[in-house]
Amino acid sequence: METWNKLPLAAMDWFAEREAINRNYYRPIYSIHKWWARRPGTTFRALGLATLTDDSVQAEDILRETSSGSFDGLFFEDQQEKFSDKTVLDPFVGGGTTLFELNRLGAQTIGYELNPVAWWTAKKSIDEVDLNKLRDRFERVLDDVRDELDEYYTTKDPDTGKECEILYSLQTQKVKCLSCEDSVQLFPRYELGKKKKTSPAVIYCKNEDCENRIEYLDHEIGETETCSSCGEEFDPSEGTYGYGKFTCSNGHKSDVKESLQRNDQKPEFEYFALYYRTPAGEKKFKEPDADDLNKVKQAENKLEEIREELPIPSQKIPDGDKTRAL
Template structure:
């Protein structure tokens, strides 16, 4: 390496593209309906964004030995190639963010892997990834995220489940359309809340103040986003 052997500093210790990654991270955080990497298969608390982890990995592990898929690069028309990185001032590493980078034999350890963002992003960049987690649910979820699967077999299993219990399950994920009395609208998530009897009258009281978990930022009316297909077609036509 051409870095100073005495200091042996990694690129992340010299510079970090915080402005660039903030811009991408903001877009990623607001596009979860469209960008669904494998580690979003299960909800997890305070999940960090993949773009942040990818940038941290790039700035931590990059050196002159990293490899880039040049065939894919030429496919995207980057005839001039990637810039040469000055390891004393590695700002040019940001141009490698979207590339298929392979860090080869480098190993990433995440002793608190949670929902698996670090593990998956490390594998995507060619690293050996080692994860540890006390929570058995997290361990199981990450294990399933990275295991190889037969996609045809998976699709067939989904179809079998849909055929057997699809309609029955969907009944639990429908709600009344606020714009008409004839149809139901599909819901994305259901929140199950415990109930306790009121201390005064004995009537059951749900231990949750509001059944609306979220609303679209672009809508002035929360109910605008809970409509049946017929009402939706009327609104957009």
């Protein structure tokens, strides 16, 4: 049977669509390394199964939707033994998806790649790792830097005064409007967190003068929300920024890149929220307070102090295919 006829296309499509939204669902390990336009791993797993199995295997054996709406098939089974005598050659490795997925199926893999960065990334993603050695090195790094860095990653919970671990520091870019010089905080939307079973929805007030911009809602985020601190009414799904363009408070539309170039400005960022975990395990948002901002200052000062000793490359990036693409 032709491999093509063994592809469970509708089910593959279902998985690829979900994987595209959040790659961490399917391949947390190798998505650590970024690469442009990496293809969906689920698609290549199904392709691999269709290619490596014999003619007795049909599309529905590989992946099928069950009557209860879940999925079933070889796709979910451990294949490591079955394909260990197969060798797969990928002459154009790129993001490495073919190699990774076929390797996960148990096949031997050989890849060629012209771009040294892509080659290195793919190779390191698939190389055998001595886990004991890795754990050892990791512990050494922890011992070396933990005490020094820990203080930059803690914040006080305003409700309890307890020290908490910072999970994310959220920043927004500030740009000047080309028409009226209004300084604009770029937000694609004013939503910090959607309502889930265990956590409330959180929005960020669009009024820059508002005293208390983070707001917890007891309902799903609606099309119009009212800030309980300043009374501003706004649609949290409508931000100031989208697709490289931004809109100032006077309604002028400008291009971010053009605005930076014409104002001869470097991109400027501003902390606007911290996402942290309390000792009891609760995850919360807060606006950075004076202590938090002070820590950022301290970190900046420290960086200046030791900049000379750091192995930061100073040479110019040579012109190449993608040098000016970003």
